[in-house]
Amino acid sequence: xxxxxxxxxxxxxxxAAKRADEVGQPVNIAVVDAGGNLRAHIRQDGAWIGSVDxxxxxxxxxRAFDIQTRDLGENAQPTQQFYGIHGTNDGKVIIxxxxxxxxxxxxxxxxxxxxxxxxxxxQTIAEAGLAVLQEFA
Amino acid sequence: xxxxxxxxxxxxxxxAAKRADEVGQPVNIAVVDAGGNLRAHIRQDGAWIGSVDxxxxxxxxxRAFDIQTRDLGENAQPTQQFYGIHGTNDGKVIIxxxxxxxxxxxxxxxxxxxxxxxxxxxQTIAEAGLAVLQEFA
Amino acid sequence: xxxxxxxxxxxxxxxAAKRADEVGQPVNIAVVDAGGNLRAHIRQDGAWIGSVDxxxxxxxxxRAFDIQTRDLGENAQPTQQFYGIHGTNDGKVIIxxxxxxxxxxxxxxxxxxxxxxxxxxxQTIAEAGLAVLQEFA
Amino acid sequence: xxxxxxxxxxxxxxxAAKRADEVGQPVNIAVVDAGGNLRAHIRQDGAWIGSVDxxxxxxxxxRAFDIQTRDLGENAQPTQQFYGIHGTNDGKVIIxxxxxxxxxxxxxxxxxxxxxxxxxxxQTIAEAGLAVLQEFA
Numbered sequence: 153x154x155x156x157x158x159x160x161x162x163x164x165x166x167x168a169a170k171r172a173d174e175v176g177q178p179v180n181i182a183v184v185d186a187g188g189n190l191r192a193h194i195r196q197d198g199a200w201i202g203s204v205d206x207x208x209x210x211x212x213x214x215r216a217f218d219i220q221t222r223d224l225g226e227n228a229q230p231t232q233q234f235y236g237i238h239g240t241n242d243g244k245v246i247i248x249x250x251x252x253x254x255x256x257x258x259x260x261x262x263x264x265x266x267x268x269x270x271x272x273x274x275q276t277i278a279e280a281g282l283a284v285l286q287e288f289a
Numbered sequence: 290x291x292x293x294x295x296x297x298x299x300x301x302x303x304x305a306a307k308r309a310d311e312v313g314q315p316v317n318i319a320v321v322d323a324g325g326n327l328r329a330h331i332r333q334d335g336a337w338i339g340s341v342d343x344x345x346x347x348x349x350x351x352r353a354f355d356i357q358t359r360d361l362g363e364n365a366q367p368t369q370q371f372y373g374i375h376g377t378n379d380g381k382v383i384i385x386x387x388x389x390x391x392x393x394x395x396x397x398x399x400x401x402x403x404x405x406x407x408x409x410x411x412q413t414i415a416e417a418g419l420a421v422l423q424e425f426a
Numbered sequence: 427x428x429x430x431x432x433x434x435x436x437x438x439x440x441x442a443a444k445r446a447d448e449v450g451q452p453v454n455i456a457v458v459d460a461g462g463n464l465r466a467h468i469r470q471d472g473a474w475i476g477s478v479d480x481x482x483x484x485x486x487x488x489r490a491f492d493i494q495t496r497d498l499g500e501n502a503q504p505t506q507q508f509y510g511i512h513g514t515n516d517g518k519v520i521i522x523x524x525x526x527x528x529x530x531x532x533x534x535x536x537x538x539x540x541x542x543x544x545x546x547x548x549q550t551i552a553e554a555g556l557a558v559l560q561e562f563a
Numbered sequence: 564x565x566x567x568x569x570x571x572x573x574x575x576x577x578x579a580a581k582r583a584d585e586v587g588q589p590v591n592i593a594v595v596d597a598g599g600n601l602r603a604h605i606r607q608d609g610a611w612i613g614s615v616d617x618x619x620x621x622x623x624x625x626r627a628f629d630i631q632t633r634d635l636g637e638n639a640q641p642t643q644q645f646y647g648i649h650g651t652n653d654g655k656v657i658i659x660x661x662x663x664x665x666x667x668x669x670x671x672x673x674x675x676x677x678x679x680x681x682x683x684x685x686q687t688i689a690e691a692g693l694a695v696l697q698e699f700a
Contacts (some may be wrong), residue, residue: 158608189612193604197569201325202353205378230367238373247373271370280655282397295471324598326475330467338463353469475599476627479652504641516655521647545644556598 155255156183156262161191164254164264168281172196172269179277180207183254186261188212193236196268203267206268209244210251210265216241221251222275233244250274252282261285293320293391293399294395297422298328303402305418309406313344314420316405316414317344318341320391323398325349326395329425338346340404346381347388347402355397358388398422430457430528434559435465438528438538442555446543448469453542453551454481457528460535462486470542473508477541478547483518484525484539488536492534495525496549524548526556567594567665567673571651571696572602575665575675579692582606583607583680590679590688591618597672599623606677614678621662621676625626625653632662648671661685665695672696 161183172179176197180203191213191273194197195204215225225247227234237273238247249271253263298320303317315333317340327348347358347409361386361391364371375384377418386408391399401418403411435457442455452470454477459465461484469478484495491498497509499521502509523545528536540552572594578643579592589607591614596602601622605694617665622633636658638645649658660682674693677685 159604162605187612189606190604190615191606193601194569194573195600195602200354202350202378203599204601206374209377225372229372238376243376246377248371263357291430295432295468299468322474322598323599324596326469327467327478328469331432331436339459341464352625354519476624476626476652476656480648499646500661502622512650517650520651522645 154256154259154261156185156191157193161262164284165192166279167284168216168264168266168277169194170276171249171280172266175176175269175273175277177269177273177277179266179274181205181277181281182207182211182265183262184208184211186254188215188263191262199268204266207250207262207265208248208269210246211263212244213246213263214251214253215260215263216245217248218253220249220253221265222249222271225249250278252278254282254285255289256285290395291396291398293322293328295328297336298399301418301421302329304421305359305401305403305414306333308414309403310419311320312406312410312414313404314410314414316403316411316416317335318418319344319402321345321348321349321352322424323352325352328399333379339415342403343383343404344387347383347404348400349381349402350400350401351381351388351390352397352400353382355390357386357390358383359386359408362386387415389415390421393418428530428533428535429461430465432465436534438555438558439468441465441542441558442538442551443468443470445551445554446540449460449547449551451543451544451547451551452497453540453548454478454540455551455555456481457484458489458537460489462489462511462537473542474475480520481524481539484520484541485537486518486539487520487537488525488527488534488539489534489537490519492527494523494527495539497518498543499523524552526552528556528559531560567596567604567669568604572673572690575692575695576603578676579677579688580605580697582604582688582691583677585673586688588680588684588688589633590677590685591615592639592692593622593676595619595622595626595674597626598619599674602673604692610679613667617657617678618661621657621678622674623655623676624657624674624677625662625664626671626674627656629664631660631664632676633656633682636660642694648659661689663689665693665696667691667696
């Protein structure tokens with residue numbers, strides 16, 4: 153499997169940060185590798201301190217289950233098939249929008265997490281980030 | 290950004306405590322600074338020991354996300370955009386009424402948390418506290 | 427057993443704070459009641475944020491074992507009879523100077539913790555605090 | 564107090580990363596702000612995954628106590644005045660070399676943590692980072 157380098161992580165984060173600037177919403181941005189371990193993180197000026205943890209955990213979640221956290225969330229509501237999953241893995245599972253798997257070709261090589269805006273803002277910022285690796289795969 | 294001093298914290302807490310006395314409901318009152326770190330805390334005579342932790346975490350939450358915990362709670366219900374946020378940040382996120390950001394001018398310089406009464410009681414006590422800094426801003 | 431009131435706690439903390447000012451060392455000061463639960467806390471301007479936790483835990487430790495943390499520490503060094511005790515109680519046990527039991531008459535009614543200075547500074551500040559209850563017992 | 568910006572954090576980290584490359588030792592590098600909250604982190608290619616946590620906690624520790632972790636470590640050995648401090652603050656206190664406070668003028672505005680090499684390597688890499696803010700203060 154192709155490995156996610158620090159250079160990859162920083163390119164992904166730069167694209168996400170650029171989109172956050174366009175949206176006008178400061179955020180936390182985090183990238184983990186295929187092992188779910190943190191590669192890089194930034195907190196933009198003015199972004200919430202409570203979102204540091206959430207951005208890192210969104211990145212972890214999206215790699216841990218190879219799924220966008222928004223999609224996992226739909227299955228994690230009361231009465232749905234994965235309800236309660238947010239209490240597993242020592243609280244590392246996030247079930248709202250902003251986390252996306254990072255792919256090169258068909259392989260998931262990491263995860264990207266964005267936190268600090270609304271669900272929609274976080275999602276669009278994360279999508280700007282993941283596009284970087286997919287374009288140059 | 291203007292710093293929240295211990296003197297500020299004690300003024301805020303005195304106003305909240307006075308309101309708690311008027312309401313007739315003993316509570317825990319806590320103030321954190323802009324970094325989310327505890328500045329001061331009191332547990333009034335007769336207030337719950339289980340509310341020490343909650344008051345401190347309400348203060349933290351309201352600064353960590355620059356939002357009243359009551360309002361965060363509305364966005365954290367099942368099917369809402371931040372459902373599951375109460376499980377993040379090692380359990381420090383409180384999603385019911387009683388936490389409010391402390392502002393001087395436009396800047397959030399800390400957070401105030403009140404716990405021990407009903408949601409309405411905690412809210413009115415917290416509002417009495419935050420008014421102190423806003424009046425003299 | 428005579429109960430430690432918030433008024434008591436605040437008198438103890440005021441005396442400790444006054445001594446800290448004389449020493450010229452800003453500190454965190456915390457008081458717990460007979461149940462080991464936090465009654466009040468202040469972080470003086472300029473005091474370390476890492477000492478919030480330590481001051482509270484010193485107060486708890488000194489009540490939990492009815493002993494000054496300095497004295498407990500002597501028994502908690504490698505090869506001594508309580509070596510390893512700092513890993514018990516979920517890490518709440520502090521084994522260096524600055525925590526003292528609070529007594530009224532013969533009864534231990536709480537604990538006081540001071541953190542932010544050297545061991546000697548914390549000890550003298552804590553002693554100024556505990557003297558308040560003993561004088562008026 | 565002058566605030567540490569993301570731009571500051573990234574300049575500090577770039578200087579530390581450059582020194583790590585010269586030393587030939589890949590490391591984790593983390594920066595926190597004055598409140599002890601994470602501003603940015605990188606894990607260089609080949610650096611230990613077990614050092615992510617340590618780098619972040621070294622940065623926190625050096626700000627939480629306004630001291631280099633190497634110096635704190637000397638006071639935290641058995642029989643010394645702060646022995647046991649590494650068990651406080653929920654295990655966030657690191658007592659070996661690699662964490663340094665970040666200053667602008669006289670004010671501590673954050674902390675820098677480096678982990679992945681020997682104590683000496685981490686220290687020299689951290690020193691290259693902190694010099695950035697001091698030069699342009």
